[in-house]
Amino acid sequence: MEQEKVVIEVNHICKQYKVLKKGEGIKGALKGLVTRESRLVPAVDDLSFQIKAGEIVGFIGPNGAGKSTTIKMMSGILTPTSGEILINGMDIQKKRKEVVRNIGVIFGQRSQLNWDLRLGESYELLRHIYQIDKAQYEETLDVMDQILGIKELLDKPVRQMSLGQRVKGDLVAAMLHSPDVLFLDEPTIGLDISSKYALRKFVKEINEKRKTTIILTTHDLADIEQLCDRLIIINHGHLMEDGNLSEIVNRIAPYKTLVVEYYDEYAPEHDKCELCFHEENVAKYRFGKKEITAARLIEELSAKAQIKDVSIEEAGIDDIIRVAYGQ
Amino acid sequence: MSRAGIRVYLQVYKTQIIRSMTYKFEVYGNILMQSIIMLASAYFWKALFKNSDTVKGVDVDTMLIYTVVSAMISVVLTCNVERRIMTSVDKGTIAIDMMRPVNVFGVFLAEDIAGITALVFQNMLPILVIGCLFIKLPTPAGPAHFALFLVSLFMAFWINWLIACMFGMIAFWTLNMDALIQVKKHLIRLLSGSIIPLWFFPAWLRNILEWLPFAYLYQLPLDLYIGKYPVSSAQCQRGLCVQLLWLVLLTMGFLFLQKRVTSKVMIQGG
Secondary structure, three states: OHHHOEEEEEEEEEEEEEEEEOOOHHHHHHHHHHOOEEEEEEEEEEEEEEEEOOOEEEEEOOOOOOHHHHHHHHOOOOOOOEEEEEEOOEEOOOOHHHHHOOEEEEEOOEOOOOOOOEHHHHHHHHHHHOOOOHHHHHHHHHHHHHHHOOHHHOOOEHHHOOHHHHHHHHHHHHHOOOOOEEEEEOOOOOOOHHHHHHHHHHHHHHHHHHOOEEEEEOOOHHHHHHHOOEEEEEEOOEEEEEEEHHHHHHHHOOEEEEEEEEOOOOOOOOOOOEEEEEEOOEEEEEEEOOOOOHHHHHHHHHHHOOEEEEEEEEOOHHHHHHHHHHO | OOHHHHHHHHHHHHHHHHHHOOOHHHHHHHHHHHHHHHHHHHHHHHHHOOOOOEEOOEEHHHHHHHHHHHHHHHHHOOOOHHHHHHHHHHHOOHHHHHHOOOOHHHHHHHHHHHHHHHHHHHHHHHHHHHHHHHOOOOOOOOHHHHHHHHHHHHHHHHHHHHHHHHHHHHHHOOOOOHHHHHHHHHHHHHHOOOOOOHHHOOHHHHHHHOOOHHHHOOHHHHHHHHOOOOOOOHHHHHHHHHHHHHHHHHHHHHHHHHHHHHHHHHHHOO
């Protein structure tokens, strides 16, 4: 299958930041004016992975885990301290200008649109910067209009746009030169539900229509659940997990939770599962998928106490994150 | 540079002219401020020359021309590059600027030239009209002087832009430099001859200033315009040579710093 082509290859990258040591108090501040001591802090430590054409990969990890640093290195903004990154087989350090033409980047908190201009004027400038011919530009804009309804915004000055409109504008700006790879760094930050929905729809559709490879970082788990085929979890600059969402769930959180409502406050224990929550008439049992089936558990519990209602919660991304971040 | 490459900067230029039209209020404010400074200096010179026909070899009419032309030169020596770099570094958009397949300093230059183009119409012409009406029609000393003035003004523009650009690059090391920009602005005002010609300064200070780049922003072009020295004089030739020397030195400094700044961004990230 053609989809198997590797687009991004990251080999053993490390990134250390130099942090200036500052002394305490006035004495320390005065000392800092004369001598500058610094120490190296590792942000990313020996990270390796490959991403194939057409994948949507979610990068997750707690704040300060090295997600943004990794994205910046992959998009050519930062130079790794060691290791190499190949995009379409080209080393991003050595062929930066060529590689950058094939990359689109969106930073949730920074806009690349020009504040004083109308949106269309910003696009016209980008069209020249990336040397996109007029016909192709119009075609891209038509596609974007179908997904996001961008054409009605073209004449609006960016300063007058709402955050949601600006994010739409930024998404289209990053896609104008039809990059093979799109990096999204916390794109949904601060957006309302409908803007989030528009963004997710955008990501899905450009992935389907243009086969764009997408890498996104987020703290919004719904983004991951709805979009990503694959999940990469980083913490302390290390790769913690890499794989399919359900596969990771099965591996590191292979359990379900049974929520039972009884008629009275007594909740019986069961030796094949863990009673993890009990308040008034409601009890929650966490059980391993291999240990016992849900039907069997309900049957055995109902023999001990009268059950009014049951529901089953699948282990989700929250559980993975709890386990993975906890390590 | 390829033709497609030039077209990018032309588009930047066009876009920036559109942007310059946004701030009308600032434009009027600028005209007002420039006119006040110009008129005040004109009356100052008139008062000073009341009792003598010439001072340091110039008469009052020449001095008035000096004042009007100085105000007009200040338009050509306007640039925004230091602030542009500072805000980009501060907001972190510099990373995005540098990620594009164009030279970011080329973009800044195109933006500044566009800004000046807009200001020629928005500022320079009104100043010229006000100067003609209330002070004096600023006629150059002669065609040869005027030609040399244009050459010198062209170099002055570059010297000014390069100084500002390198100054802006400081932002990559220390973030806040509002105060520094102010200090630089007033130093240039004082030491470049833009308000008070350097011939009025004591000899020892003048000797120092002749070797600094500031005098080549206002003083030299103005001297050429009013015909302070004959075209073939040693002062004239030496002035243009030192100006050229500064242009070369600053260009080299700029190229050196540009490389370091680019790698600095690559190491620290936006």
